[in-house]
Every structure is written in structure tokens, then in C-alpha cells.
Amino acid sequence: MYSVTIPHTVSVITPFERKMAWGSSPGHAGPQLHVYKDLSPHSAFVHGLVLPTMSVMSVDIALGAICLFTLGLWAYLSRTMRDRLRQPPGPPGLPLIGNLKDMPSDEAWLTYIKWSQQYDSGMIRLNVFGTNMIVVNSLEIAVDLFDRRSSIYNDRPRLIMLNELSGFGWGAAFTPYSDFWRAIRKAFHQTIGPENMKRWIDVETRASHHLLRNLHESPDSFAKHIRHFSGEVIMRLAYGMDVQQEDDPYIDIAERGTHAISATTNAGSYLVDVIPILKYVPEWFPGAKFKREAKAWRMLATAMLNQPFDFVKKQLELGDLPLCAASLLLDRMDNEAQDRLDVESVLKSTLGSMYAAGADTTVSTLLSFILAMVLHPEIQKKAHKEVDQILGARRLPSFSDRHALPYIDAIVNECLRWHPVIPLSVPHRLMQDDEYKGYFLPKGSLLIPNSWAILHDENVYPNPLIFNPDRFLKDGVRNPDVPDPEVSFGFGRRLCPGRFMAKESLWIAIASLLATFEFRKSIGPDGSPITPEEEYIPGFLSHPKPFPCDIRPRSEERVALILTNESDA
Numbered sequence: 001m002y003s004v005t006i007p008h009t010v011s012v013i014t015p016f017e018r019k020m021a022w023g024s025s026p027g028h029a030g031p032q033l034h035v036y037k038d039l040s041p042h043s044a045f046v047h048g049l050v051l052p053t054m055s056v057m058s059v060d061i062a063l064g065a066i067c068l069f070t071l072g073l074w075a076y077l078s079r080t081m082r083d084r085l086r087q088p089p090g091p092p093g094l095p096l097i098g099n100l101k102d103m104p105s106d107e108a109w110l111t112y113i114k115w116s117q118q119y120d121s122g123m124i125r126l127n128v129f130g131t132n133m134i135v136v137n138s139l140e141i142a143v144d145l146f147d148r149r150s151s152i153y154n155d156r157p158r159l160i161m162l163n164e165l166s167g168f169g170w171g172a173a174f175t176p177y178s179d180f181w182r183a184i185r186k187a188f189h190q191t192i193g194p195e196n197m198k199r200w201i202d203v204e205t206r207a208s209h210h211l212l213r214n215l216h217e218s219p220d221s222f223a224k225h226i227r228h229f230s231g232e233v234i235m236r237l238a239y240g241m242d243v244q245q246e247d248d249p250y251i252d253i254a255e256r257g258t259h260a261i262s263a264t265t266n267a268g269s270y271l272v273d274v275i276p277i278l279k280y281v282p283e284w285f286p287g288a289k290f291k292r293e294a295k296a297w298r299m300l301a302t303a304m305l306n307q308p309f310d311f312v313k314k315q316l317e318l319g320d321l322p323l324c325a326a327s328l329l330l331d332r333m334d335n336e337a338q339d340r341l342d343v344e345s346v347l348k349s350t351l352g353s354m355y356a357a358g359a360d361t362t363v364s365t366l367l368s369f370i371l372a373m374v375l376h377p378e379i380q381k382k383a384h385k386e387v388d389q390i391l392g393a394r395r396l397p398s399f400s401d402r403h404a405l406p407y408i409d410a411i412v413n414e415c416l417r418w419h420p421v422i423p424l425s426v427p428h429r430l431m432q433d434d435e436y437k438g439y440f441l442p443k444g445s446l447l448i449p450n451s452w453a454i455l456h457d458e459n460v461y462p463n464p465l466i467f468n469p470d471r472f473l474k475d476g477v478r479n480p481d482v483p484d485p486e487v488s489f490g491f492g493r494r495l496c497p498g499r500f501m502a503k504e505s506l507w508i509a510i511a512s513l514l515a516t517f518e519f520r521k522s523i524g525p526d527g528s529p530i531t532p533e534e535e536y537i538p539g540f541l542s543h544p545k546p547f548p549c550d551i552r553p554r555s556e557e558r559v560a561l562i563l564t565n566e567s568d569a
């Protein structure tokens with residue numbers, strides 16, 4: 001009844017050998033052709049070796065298919081059940097799509113806090129199309145995983161739209177955990193690490209003076225001036241470039257590049273990140289708009305990476321490159337053996353990442369500062385008082401005043417905490433299976449730190465929704481019992497390498513703005529003040545929605561200070 005075909009490659013093996021034969025050999029791509037000594041019609045059939053005759057074929061196919069299906073289903077269910085039982089709790093989800101329908105579109109961090117309360121767990125597990133996601137809502141767990149187990153919790157997910165299609169793979173924040181990434185981190189440390197920040201004091205102070213002048217000229221364009229401040233600091237510090245005060249072409253490219261990055265990193269924007277095979281859809285295919293967008297963004301990504309670096313090369317040839325991160329790195333890299341890596345790529349990625357990761361983040365925090373000042377005149381008054389005690393209307397602040405202005409430091413901290421720029425921090429990818437507090441965390445899981453939840457923990461920051469710089473002070477000085485909002489800069493080995501620069505730029509800008517300007521509610525057409533809403537644009541990076549604001553110099557003496565400050569001479 002049966003005809004058995006044994007191909008040339010077939011061998012006869014024992015049950016032990018059978019165990020070893022499945023999937024264990026290098027390069028093995030699936031079941032191999034073997035016939036077992038205890039060959040029974042069905043077992044042989046299941047392994048695809050028997051070509052049955054027509055008379056019993058349909059019955060055998062049906063039986064075989066049922067067996068296969070049952071075995072597969074059993075394996076799938078038992079694995080899923082086992083993993084689910086041992087994984088952190090979370091909404092149950094549906095077959096195949098998992099929690100796709102549960103995923104919150106707006107202010108996701110609030111939904112994650114709610115689930116944490118509902119499931120009484122500091123970590124929540126979600127699954128979308130088979131991708132395991134673990135939202136970390138508690139500082140304790142974040143420290144345990146990202147800091148104490150940092151060697152396995154600091155990779156990044158595969159970002160198809162951003163890295164592979166749009167060409168932003170050079171960005172440090174999106175680079176996998178690798179030697180290349182380590183070289184970039186080292187370059188950051190050598191240029192804007194804590195002991196190097198003194199080098200950039202003049203750059204930051206000068207840009208803050210330009211900010212004051214621009215604001216005096218056109219106060220209604222305050223958002224544009226803040227953006228320019230941040231761009232000016234980074235372009236000068238990274239590439240030694242003195243940018244134009246209006247319409248600078250390099251800032252323009254970098255700005256457009258960062259917009260593209262925001263558009264692609266907003267969670268759920270692109271289906272191709274969930275269904276990678278879509279990457280191969282041709283551009284002309286209906287619905288393949290993402291491919292055409294990616295093509296345009298690739299040009300921006302290349303320009304953003306190369307154009308300012310070409311400027312550096314040109315200045316080097318002319319012997320006219322001032323002290324900047326590029327000049328420091330070129331000096332060091334010449335002296336250090338870095339043969340394994342492409343030195344120029346490391347350099348370009350480091351410098352390009354400064355703008356990509358540093359510009360928008362600083363802008364958002366400064367806009368939150370202005371919003372807070374408009375909403376809380378009493379806090380602004382207190383800040384003015386502190387600044388005036390030290391500076392009067394005689395001079396603008398400098399970094400040497402910092403120790404004497406604790407309230408300004410507290411305002412910077414509160415701006416970072418109140419509306420964290422990245423409320424759900426950049427996802428970290430788990431590099432191997434792990435177990436934590438009895439839970440099984442599978443390799444490849446994406447860990448999403450809920451920075452908002454941690455920075456709004458009532459036990460640490462009472463009344464967390466209220467803007468209150470005093471929470472960081474005790475008897476007028478820094479209260480050591482209240483932690484700095486370092487969490488706003490991320491976690492573990494991926495912790496923001498630009499945080500020292502960010503905090504200094506924020507400090508000098510905020511101190512200078514308070515020394516010279518007053519921020520008030522605008523007056524509406526009916527003559528009554530307009531209270532701006534505390535509303536933020538949804539997205540990966542959180543920005544205040546545009547709001548009206550009346551900005552005026554505090555006195556004529558301060559106008560004189562703004563117009564005649566020394567660093568512009």
C-alpha cells in the first residue's frame with residue numbers, strides 16, 4: 001500500500017540521533033530528510049518522507065494535517081501560557097495582534113500608570129504582533145534593570161523606518177549596543193563630559209546674550225529665538241561654526257532633519273516597523289507613501305550628517321578651525337589607535353547626534369519654562385528677587401553666579417520634572433532571556449521606561465502636577481532629600497551623554513531671561529488676560545502647544561544691558 005522514497009541524502013538514525021538532528025546543526029534551516037528505524041506509516045508521513053498511493057492518500061493527509069495542527073497548537077499554547085503566566089501582568093490582548101487595540105494613542109504614560117495601579121505591579125507587560133513590551137513605571141525596577149543589569153538591558157530596537165529606510169542609523173540614540181556605539185559614547189565624554197564643560201562656557205554665554213537681543217527685537221517670535229539659541233550653541237560647540245542670526249542654512253538642514261526624526265519615531269506612525277516585510281514594497285505601489293517619504297528623508301539625513309562636517313574639513317584646510325568638539329576629537333583620534341573603526345564615521349555620528357538629540361530637547365524645556373512663568377507670576381517674582389539680590393540691574397549672570405542662585409537651579413530642575421521632554425524614554429532592548437522578581441523576561445523584549453510616572457511619584461514629589469521649584473529647597477538651599485530629576489535624561493548605559501551641556505545651557509538661558517525680562521499673560525481683544533492652557537503636543541518628544549505670551553524688558557537699565565553686553569563686542 002505504501003511506496004517509500006528514500007532520497008540520496010537520507011540516512012537511517014536512532015531516536016537519540018533524531019533529537020540531535022532537529023535544528024542543532026550550524027546553518028540548519030529546518031527539518032532534514034531522515035528515515036527512522038521505527039518507521040511507522042504516520043510518523044514517517046508527519047516527517048514528510050512518504051509518498052502515499054492514491055487510495056489512502058486523502059485519509060492520511062487529513063490525519064497528518066490534524067496531527068500537525070494539534071501538535072503545533074499545543075506547542076504554541078503551552079509556550080504562550082507558560083510565558084504569560086511567568087511574565088509581568090498586563091491587559092490580556094487578542095490572538096495574533098496582542099494588545100494592538102489597547103495601545104493608548106494620547107498621553108500613554110497616564111494609561112500605563114493606571115494599569116500599574118490596576119495590576120498592582122511596577123511593570124506592565126504588553127504584546128503587539130508578537131513583540132514583547134515591558135513598561136517600567138517604578139524607579140526601583142528601572143535602577144535594578146537598567147543600572148544593575150546594564151550589560152544586557154541597553155540595546156535598541158530595530159527601527160526600520162528611521163534607520164534602514166530613512167538613513168538616520170548614524171544617530172547615537174538609535175545605534176545598537178556595539179563597538180561603534182561605544183566609540184561614539186567615548187567621543188561624547190571627551191567633548192561634553194563633566195570635566196570638559198568649562199571649555200564651552202563662552203559659547204553658551206554668548207548665545208544667551210544673542211537670545212536676549214533677539215527677544216528684545218521681536219518678543220512675539222520667542223519660540224523661534226529659543227530654537228535659534230539651542231541651534232547656535234550646538235553648531236558652535238560641535239563644528240566651530242558661527243551661525244547667522246537669521247535663516248542660517250546649516251540650522252535649516254538640521255531643523256528639517258530633526259523634524260523627520262520626530263515624525264518617524266512617534267510610536268505607531270509606520271506599519272513597516274511592525275511588519276518588516278513591507279520594507280520591500282516598491283515605491284510606486286499603492287499605499288507605499290512611506291517609501292517615498294523615506295527617500296526624501298534619506299537626502300536630509302545625509303545632508304545633516306555631511307554638510308556641517310564638510311565645513312569642518314574646509315576650515316581645517318584653511319587652518320581656521322576654532323576650538324570645538326570636532327577639533328578636540330580630530331586631535332585625540334590622531335593620537336589613539338582606532339583602526340578597527342572608521343574614525344570619520346564615529347566623528348560624524350557624534351557631531352550629528354549632538355544636534356539630532358540635543359536641539360529639540362533643550363527647546364522644549366525652555367518653552368516649558370516660559371509657560372510656567374506666565375502661569376505662576378508669584379514664582380517669577382521670587383526668581384526676579386533672587387537674581388536682583390546678586391546682580392541688580394548692573395550686569396548679566398555668568399556661571400560664576402550659579403552657587404549664589406539656588407532658586408534658579410531649582411527652577412531648572414522643576415522644568416525638567418514638571419513636563420519631562422521624553423515622557424516615555426527611548427526603549428531599551430533586552431539582549432538575553434532574564435528573570436526578575438520571579439518573572440520571565442524574554443530576549444528581544446522592549447523595555448519602555450515611564451519617566452513621567454517616576455517624576456510624578458507622589459511619595460517623592462508631593463502634588464506632582466503643580467509647578468513648584470521650592471520642592472527642591474530647604475531653608476533656601478538645595479534639599480538633599482529630594483532627588484534631582486535625572487530620570488528625565490534616561491537610564492543605565494544609555495543615559496543622555498549631553499545632560500551636562502543641557503543643564504548648563506538651560507541654566508544660563510533661564511538666569512539671563514529672568515535677569516532681564518518679565519513674562520506675562522497676553523491681553524485678548526476684549527481687554528482681559530489670556531491664561532494659556534497647559535497643553536502639550538502628543539509625540540515622542542513633548543512640546544508645549546503654541547501659547548500667547550507678553551514678554552517685556554524689566555526696565556530701561558536692563559534694555560541697556562541687553563544691547564551692550566560685553567561678549568558681543
Ligand code: HEM
Pocket residue numbers: 172173174175185234353354355357358359361362365421422425426427488489490491492493494495496497498499501502
Ligand atoms: C533638556 C535636554 C535633554 C533631555 C531631557 C534629554 C533626554 C534624553 C533621554 C531621555 C535620552 C534617552 C536615554 C535612554 O535611552 O535611557 C537621551 C539620549 C541621548 N541624548 Fe539627551 N537629552 C537632552 C539634551 C541633550 C543634549 C544637549 C545632547 C547633546 C548635545 C544630547 C544627546 C543625547 C544622545 C547622543 C543620546 C543617545 C544616548 C545613547 O543612546 O547612548 N541630549 N537624552
